[in-house]
Amino acid sequence: MEPIIKIRNLRKVYRIGSERVVALDNIDLDIAAGEICCILGTSGSGKSTLLNMLAGLERPTRGSVEILGTDIARASEKQLARFRREKIGFIFQSYNLLGSLNALENVALPLTFRRVPRRKRELAAKKMLKAVGLSKHIRHRPNQMSGGQQQRVGIARAYVTEPPVVFADEPTGNLDSKTTVEVMEMITAIARERKQTLIIVTHDREIADYADRILFLLDGRIESDTRVEHPQTPPAEPA
Amino acid sequence: MRIFDIIAMGTRNLLRRKMRTFLTVIGVVVGSAAIVVMVSMTVGMNISLDETIASMGDLTVIQINTFNSHQNADGEWEYDENELTDELFQKIKQMDGVEAATPLLVCWQYDFRFYAGRRYRTNYSNLYGVYPEALEHMGITLDRGEMPDADDTDFVIFGPDTVYNFRDPNKVIRNHYKEYYNSDGTRKPPKVDVLTENIYVQAYSYQYPSMGNGMIMGGGSSSGQDRNSRMTKHYFTKVGVTAEDNESDYRWYDFIHIDTMRDMILEQEKAAKVKASESQAYNYEAIFIKATDMAAADAIQAELKEMGLSINSLSDTRKAMQENQAAIQYVLAGIGGMTLLVAAISIANTMVMSIYERTREIGMMKAIGCPISSIKFMFLYEASMIGFMGGVLGVGLAYGLSYAFNNIESLASALGVNTMGSGNLSVIPFWLVILAIIFSTLIGLLAGYIPAVRATKISALEAIKSDS
Numbered sequence A: 001m002e003p004i005i006k007i008r009n010l011r012k013v014y015r016i017g018s019e020r021v022v023a024l025d026n027i028d029l030d031i032a033a034g035e036i037c038c039i040l041g042t043s044g045s046g047k048s049t050l051l052n053m054l055a056g057l058e059r060p061t062r063g064s065v066e067i068l069g070t071d072i073a074r075a076s077e078k079q080l081a082r083f084r085r086e087k088i089g090f091i092f093q094s095y096n097l098l099g100s101l102n103a104l105e106n107v108a109l110p111l112t113f114r115r116v117p118r119r120k121r122e123l124a125a126k127k128m129l130k131a132v133g134l135s136k137h138i139r140h141r142p143n144q145m146s147g148g149q150q151q152r153v154g155i156a157r158a159y160v161t162e163p164p165v166v167f168a169d170e171p172t173g174n175l176d177s178k179t180t181v182e183v184m185e186m187i188t189a190i191a192r193e194r195k196q197t198l199i200i201v202t203h204d205r206e207i208a209d210y211a212d213r214i215l216f217l218l219d220g221r222i223e224s225d226t227r228v229e230h231p232q233t234p235p236a237e238p239a
Numbered sequence B: 001m002r003i004f005d006i007i008a009m010g011t012r013n014l015l016r017r018k019m020r021t022f023l024t025v026i027g028v029v030v031g032s033a034a035i036v037v038m039v040s041m042t043v044g045m046n047i048s049l050d051e052t053i054a055s056m057g058d059l060t061v062i063q064i065n066t067f068n069s070h071q072n073a074d075g076e077w078e079y080d081e082n083e084l085t086d087e088l089f090q091k092i093k094q095m096d097g098v099e100a101a102t103p104l105l106v107c108w109q110y111d112f113r114f115y116a117g118r119r120y121r122t123n124y125s126n127l128y129g130v131y132p133e134a135l136e137h138m139g140i141t142l143d144r145g146e147m148p149d150a151d152d153t154d155f156v157i158f159g160p161d162t163v164y165n166f167r168d169p170n171k172v173i174r175n176h177y178k179e180y181y182n183s184d185g186t187r188k189p190p191k192v193d194v195l196t197e198n199i200y201v202q203a204y205s206y207q208y209p210s211m212g213n214g215m216i217m218g219g220g221s222s223s224g225q226d227r228n229s230r231m232t233k234h235y236f237t238k239v240g241v242t243a244e245d246n247e248s249d250y251r252w253y254d255f256i257h258i259d260t261m262r263d264m265i266l267e268q269e270k271a272a273k274v275k276a277s278e279s280q281a282y283n284y285e286a287i288f289i290k291a292t293d294m295a296a297a298d299a300i301q302a303e304l305k306e307m308g309l310s311i312n313s314l315s316d317t318r319k320a321m322q323e324n325q326a327a328i329q330y331v332l333a334g335i336g337g338m339t340l341l342v343a344a345i346s347i348a349n350t351m352v353m354s355i356y357e358r359t360r361e362i363g364m365m366k367a368i369g370c371p372i373s374s375i376k377f378m379f380l381y382e383a384s385m386i387g388f389m390g391g392v393l394g395v396g397l398a399y400g401l402s403y404a405f406n407n408i409e410s411l412a413s414a415l416g417v418n419t420m421g422s423g424n425l426s427v428i429p430f431w432l433v434i435l436a437i438i439f440s441t442l443i444g445l446l447a448g449y450i451p452a453v454r455a456t457k458i459s460a461l462e463a464i465k466s467d468s
């Protein structure tokens, strides 16, 4: 099967003054459609850098990133914005909800960017909020919700456009362990159900248990690439 | 994003920081109110100026006098003489924007006697020869009789006072007062009604023929009196009397067609063998010009001045008065402009602060695919909305201030402003309201432009940064 993401020779070098930091060093990677992929690694290993390249938020120093047939390393700003609007969802560590909008409007935001009419997008957002168990919090503002609830709004927002690929950078980084389990189950369950490709960056090994595939990054290189066969149920959380 | 969604989002952003938005709007309110009040005062001043000048006379009228006195730059009076030839008049008639024009032909050499029937005549007349087309523009209105048409030649217009000049030359008057006034001091009616009598005019010369005194003493057919009586009698078919309440100087004058008057002069001059070079047949005291409008009047005047003629016109007076007020108006405009500039800076400052605050938000929006143009549009909308609200409220404030200015007597005099005429110091025309609101909105748009462009440059990575 043709991979949905194709990375070739990807290299990212940061220059700070005269110093050069090689954040990513010659990465070659194929990710199949519907794969749930977890990028693990120690702090500073280049996980976020890799994710940003994949999502088209940052340009590589060298190499190509092809998603759904387009090389996003060479796309214009405008094309990138359009690519992100139409092809990807993004879940942030710090939720990044708009404080002036309520949960429903926050979830509907990507549809707003797509010029979907209000009624239609609010209907979709409502469904999505129901799916993440926040039917009762539709009108709540971010500052009226807990971190876990906010992240669930963030998840709903990432999935509402039904993008082929969803990225998540440390989605549970700001959450306690109980909420982490809730959120991770939710993220992976939705992705599996809809057969979406999900790429999660984390340094928490337990999170890797939810994935089909675990990439281990070390100093900007892929140290190991492990496939987990049929993880039907995630391991139970110790009480 | 749809326009409406951007507007809804921008409005929310403004409302989120109510206090800051409010304070920024206040800045624009002050600025736009200042501009409106300043301009309204300029408008008010110009209106009262125009009213003042209109009360002086018609601004589309130009009169070139043979003798013109005017004040020079140092305030000293100067006297100029204009040579008013028929050639000049013909040239003026051909100028663009001339609706009507006539010379005023005068003659000092001869008298013109009007006869009414067999018994009554006048001794003299302050007679003007004119083209009838210009009469109404000269401010002449008739009380009685008929106004001549442009192609009438046999017309005469008497002044309300000159109709009293008809007397019976053979009647010996003992008591002049009793002859002309009633016992209660009111004036008796004129001896003749010029509208019903058969009126004609004849030129009369006191000068005897130039052959020599002997001829006079000898009497006979060549005497001066005989010569006067041989002069052509010009009869009139249209007779009018100018209005009693006519404030114009013309009430002491009579008017006939310029060609008739010229014929009479030439006839006398021929009899007296006056050389053509000394003829008075083209002795124009003034040339009267009526322009189609004020702009045309200005253009004609400029052209006349170019030709070396010295003229005073109401529009000159108006210009001088306007220049006087321009100084005040520049100061007013400066104050208004400055306050608005401060308001613009304040808008820009607010928008920049707002961008700093929302960096993360904007980064997130870009990360999840918000079109760059929508981000720009949203910031421009927010900035111009501040300008718009400031403009609307500013106009409201300006109305209040304007009302106060117009109703506080001492204020106008304190400002040294000319408030003759309607006496309204500040007048806010509707176009000013619209213009002020559009202008404030544009100021907001302009002030918000650079911040808006900066907002679009914010990196999507701002959303990823872990420091919050």
Ligand SMILES: Nc1ncnc2c1ncn2[C@@H]1O[C@H](COP(=O)(O)OP(=O)(O)OP(=O)(O)O)[C@@H](O)[C@H]1O
Pocket: A014, A015, A016, A021, A022, A023, A041, A042, A043, A044, A045, A046, A047, A048, A049, A050, A203
């Ligand atoms: N904008 C930048 N400028 C310079 N160096 C950078 C920049 N972003 C990342 N780096 C460097 O690149 C390397 C990889 O960083 P990256 O953020 O990808 O690590 P990470 O694996 O996500 O770490 P963490 O688990 O702490 O988030 C690090 O050495 C970092 O210092």
Ligand SMILES: [Mg+2]
Pocket: A047, A048, A049
């Ligand atoms: Mg990271």
